Amino acid sequence: MSKRTMLDKIWDAHVVEQAEGKPSVLYIDTHLIHEVTSPQAFAVLRERGLKVRRADRTFATMDHAIPTRKLAFDLWPTEAAVQVQTLRKNCEDFGVTLFDLQGEDQGIVHVVGPEQGITQPGATVVCGDSHTSTHGAFGALAFGVGTSEVSHVLATQCLMQEKPKCFAVNVEGRLGPGVTAKDLILAVIAHIGTGGGAGHVFEFRGEAFRSLDMAGRMTVCNMSIEGGARAGMIAPDETTFEYLKGRPYAPQGEAWDRAVFRWRELPTDEGAVFDREIHLKASDIAPMVTYGTNPGQAIPVNGDIPDPESMSSEEEKRATLQALDYMALRPGSKIAGQQVDIVFIGSCTNGRLEDLRAAAQVVRGKKVRDNVRALVVPGSKHVMKAAELEGLDRIFQESGFEWRNAGCSMCLAMNDDKAESGKYVASTSNRNFRGRQGPGARTMLMSPSMAAAAAVHGEVVDVRQL
Amino acid sequence: MKPFDRVVSKVVPLRADNVDTDQIIPAKYLTTVSKKGLGKGCFHALRYQEDGTDDPSCPLNQPVYQGASILISGSNFGSGSSREHAVWALTDYGFRAVIASSFADIFYNNSLKNGLLPVKLAPGQVEELMQLAQSKPESKIQIDLEKQTVVSPEGREYGFSIDSFRKSCLLQGLDDLGYLLQMIPVVEKYEERVAAGI
Ligand code: SF4
Numbered sequence: 281m282s283k284r285t286m287l288d289k290i291w292d293a294h295v296v297e298q299a300e301g302k303p304s305v306l307y308i309d310t311h312l313i314h315e316v317t318s319p320q321a322f323a324v325l326r327e328r329g330l331k332v333r334r335a336d337r338t339f340a341t342m343d344h345a346i347p348t349r350k351l352a353f354d355l356w357p358t359e360a361a362v363q364v365q366t367l368r369k370n371c372e373d374f375g376v377t378l379f380d381l382q383g384e385d386q387g388i389v390h391v392v393g394p395e396q397g398i399t400q401p402g403a404t405v406v407c408g409d410s411h412t413s414t415h416g417a418f419g420a421l422a423f424g425v426g427t428s429e430v431s432h433v434l435a436t437q438c439l440m441q442e443k444p445k446c447f448a449v450n451v452e453g454r455l456g457p458g459v460t461a462k463d464l465i466l467a468v469i470a471h472i473g474t475g476g477g478a479g480h481v482f483e484f485r486g487e488a489f490r491s492l493d494m495a496g497r498m499t500v501c502n503m504s505i506e507g508g509a510r511a512g513m514i515a516p517d518e519t520t521f522e523y524l525k526g527r528p529y530a531p532q533g534e535a536w537d538r539a540v541f542r543w544r545e546l547p548t549d550e551g552a553v554f555d556r557e558i559h560l561k562a563s564d565i566a567p568m569v570t571y572g573t574n575p576g577q578a579i580p581v582n583g584d585i586p587d588p589e590s591m592s593s594e595e596e597k598r599a600t601l602q603a604l605d606y607m608a609l610r611p612g613s614k615i616a617g618q619q620v621d622i623v624f625i626g627s628c629t630n631g632r633l634e635d636l637r638a639a640a641q642v643v644r645g646k647k648v649r650d651n652v653r654a655l656v657v658p659g660s661k662h663v664m665k666a667a668e669l670e671g672l673d674r675i676f677q678e679s680g681f682e683w684r685n686a687g688c689s690m691c692l693a694m695n696d697d698k699a700e701s702g703k704y705v706a707s708t709s710n711r712n713f714r715g716r717q718g719p720g721a722r723t724m725l726m727s728p729s730m731a732a733a734a735a736v737h738g739e740v741v742d743v744r745q746l
Numbered sequence: 747m748k749p750f751d752r753v754v755s756k757v758v759p760l761r762a763d764n765v766d767t768d769q770i771i772p773a774k775y776l777t778t779v780s781k782k783g784l785g786k787g788c789f790h791a792l793r794y795q796e797d798g799t800d801d802p803s804c805p806l807n808q809p810v811y812q813g814a815s816i817l818i819s820g821s822n823f824g825s826g827s828s829r830e831h832a833v834w835a836l837t838d839y840g841f842r843a844v845i846a847s848s849f850a851d852i853f854y855n856n857s858l859k860n861g862l863l864p865v866k867l868a869p870g871q872v873e874e875l876m877q878l879a880q881s882k883p884e885s886k887i888q889i890d891l892e893k894q895t896v897v898s899p900e901g902r903e904y905g906f907s908i909d910s911f912r913k914s915c916l917l918q919g920l921d922d923l924g925y926l927l928q929m930i931p932v933v934e935k936y937e938e939r940v941a942a943g944i
Contacts (some may be wrong), residue, residue, distance in 0.1 A: 296932055296936045301910060301911055303909075305933075307933070307940075315943070317829065317830070319779035320779070320780065323779075324923070359778070362777075362779060364827050409828055410852060412828075424828035426829060426833070426859065428856065428859040428921065428923075429854075432923055435923060436923075438933055439926075440922045475821060475848060478848065478851055508822065508850065508851070510852060535805065595820065598763070619793070694777070711766075711827075713768045714766075714768070714769060714791060715768060715791045718772075719791055719796070
């Protein structure tokens, strides 16, 4: 048989039908849903009198619109409450498992799936959310879909898809001290540009990725979409299996052994050819900070904010000018030393226990700068509980951070967690788009330890020099 | 889905690259459980000033562009979130087609599923049409899906490509769900094969 990539193997195993001149009918193993992008899809089912075809493969949680303050339900904004009630009713009527806000397992959909062992190697995973790419960290083909496609999967467990191309991102060597998975993926995106991976799936290869724990691998795959690729994957290995073993929805007993056997066959065959390939060196990567309004506009913390005049194309020049104007940053100045007003630690990119530990280590025994508002929003209730068991909540609160309930919060500012216009936010989330964290808010993306250091110093600092 | 064959309209120029779905429809509008009414939030930050009044510099607020159903923008249009609300906001606002030099994958797919035609042209061609829309806002262009052409008022023709299956779905106003539902017996066989480990 010809040499195949991991993408080829997973794709081939899920094609239900390939008619001439039509996209493939692709089988979806796991469907994750949340309150914001599912109501209109369930409405389609109701209109057409259809059932959820595989309720056993469908899992729901509540994360985007919910308040993360410790608020009573009747104090909620009405519309968010309606979305949550709608999801409850839909899950009940259609027999879908729901990790409800009132239960123990609720959290951001991309934190909950892996944590429950629902995300597994070799599977196709979709969700009405672009950061579904996160689940590729397990060697799954996982991508975000629109609400129409959510209805297709609910009704048929299938999607009509064209096969994407495969883009190998090789990073050799290990990351230096103070340099994290977040810096790694920001450096990759800065290299290829925010639309650079369009039409492709990334396969992240090399020691830099291999040596990451699952939390780090999820951070990397999470931001694939910020490089324009709908999905990103890392081949499963012992780290993956160790993480999954014993989780509630992971196979048990003999089924586990059989699964691991199958999963070991997933990695790309030696000599398989990729459609595109880049090579970077881990030792060249420093802690990264974004200065602009898309995640590709990132520089090393010790670097200079680029000068639009030095850009090669008119397009880039214009984009940089517009971005710097919005961010009110000066070309040629240092990003280190830039004032920070708000610090947000959380999201599906960096809201896991490992991320909170890294941030807590930096703030332990120190105080958040006056005039800086800082909040930590755990990625799930399990993360929150585990962090509280370790006393991280106390470390954060004693330093002056707010300690919140699990949810998306200021990552997308759908609830009341918004940054005010003109404020600079050091954020561990994944998007620095205009207005993403509140109208006029100026987001600088960085790693959890860098964000924590920014909270303590009131400005962007190089965490390696502390 | 509303069938798409041809549209003749003025063009609203949105001169920017990487117009993301947060710009097209900010998250605060996503609390709806319906697809309707999102037009009011479409390009909210561009259309309104901080005090809530219309921003006169935004082409969407300029009287000459009122009623236009074609939008033109730069590269990587629709990047970011998978929210189909972005497409619903554009269609609810009245757009039937978007011309750009490239589109983000998920946005492109979502558009096709809602009868919003994404037209990809070469950057130089986009620039020509952009300049036309800016300098002669009254001029109308035609987009013909059947012929896969954009035609300027001077008769200049720009061809664009689109997947033939997607094209026929758009022309007929068909969605994927009907086709997929017909596939259910094949899906069942697939599931049996997988369960048996074949
Ligand atoms: S944390 Fe942010 S990026 Fe992740 S799912 Fe929530 S809103 Fe989307």
